[in-house]
Amino acid sequence: MALDKPYLDVPGTTIFDADQSRKGYWLNQFCMSLMKAENRERFKADEDAYLAEWPMTDEQRAAVRARDLNWAMRTGGNIYFLAKLGATDGLSFQQMAGSMTGMTEHQYRDMMVGGGRSAEGNRTVGEGGNAQGPAAQSEAWKAWEHAQQQALAAQIMDEHAQNQTGAAPGAGHARVTASVYSSHVPAIGAAIDLGKTEEPYWQPLFAGFEPSKQWMKDNLPDVVFLVYNDHATSFDLGVIPTFAIGTAASYEPADEGYGPRPVPVVEGHPELASHIAQSVIQQDFDLTIVNDLKVDHGLTVPMNLMFGSPSAWPVKVIPFAVNVVQYPVPSGARCFALGQAIRRAIESYDQPLKVQIWGTGGMSHQLQGPRAGLINKEWDNRFLDRLIADPADLSKMPHIEYVREAGSEGIELVMWLIARGAMADVAGGPAPKVAHRFFHVPASNTAVGHLILEDQA
């Protein structure tokens, strides 16, 4: 059980939540494609051929062909997406809504003219209202269900047999085991990709991460919650989310202009990510939910620094992108409080997963204007000291201090406060153990800082 679903007992109602969204992703994307006239024409000319272009399930294709909206919703469709299908057929929203009620078009219109369906008796399953019955089904859906019955029965038998012999699902809940902090300079990625890590310029930097790779082998988590910023890669100026959580099953490395980095695809953890999204949003942090995301150096470079260059990443990753590109960017205090909410979310997930939270970006660097190349070693090291010992006080530092002291791009360091806020001591537990600390200048234009804090709770 990942998502809390208090809405399941509302009669005749499907709430479009993360599970539904995941299930219906391609069905809904197909519907969106009908926003273009040329696609509507192609669909109308040959429905089967057009539907075959979309990686939907056979059942979803059948539901579309039958124009059975209840069936389509059962397979993950959402009415605002399905409405593009109805619009392609020339239907109004009233005709579409009415088609799901079992009433004729006229009966439904008359009900609306008469003041609409009453909420009385329709708030909870089992009351006596007129929306309590089973969903209206097309003949096609009934036939489909009939055909599935045998397969379903066999599957239930199988599951039953497995339950008899297999282990019980893991008990317990997820926990934060450590936080990791690291700069994410693209030139570090290029040095890895081009085999330059032993060159005199790069060797001292990579040497500083050798203990980290060993530590990671000894402390491998199941999931990394990876806080980073997108560098005008997946998010352009069209949409700028302040906090965006990736809920996809996988994330391809982005092409940032040099071609995609030759690193493995990043596997996500959609169930935990959706749970965290729900929990954190219910704690009043308004996250943007992202199902389609390519990840840039901000995410992949720290992965290499901590895991080396394996053929597949040994952990699942939940990407969490923070806007630090266009002002206003979130305050340190907001980031610190968000980290606390993320810890609560992780701890309330009912699977025994070990989760690390990483903060990336920084340290001091300025990539623009006559002040480009600014480095402030003393300030950076003081930042590391304060991050370890008094993050609550550090979180009060205003943006202007980051800019003046650590350069315009040094503002990325606010993201480290998200990871730090998720540690046990902030929630009243013991102080973390400093497993590793490293600082090096320069990597390209940047001072590289790195910390590993082990949770002692």
Ligand SMILES: O=C(O)c1ccc(O)c(O)c1
């Ligand atoms: O130092 C650099 O070259 C550099 C470039 C881009 C970044 O996002 C960054 O963090 C550092």
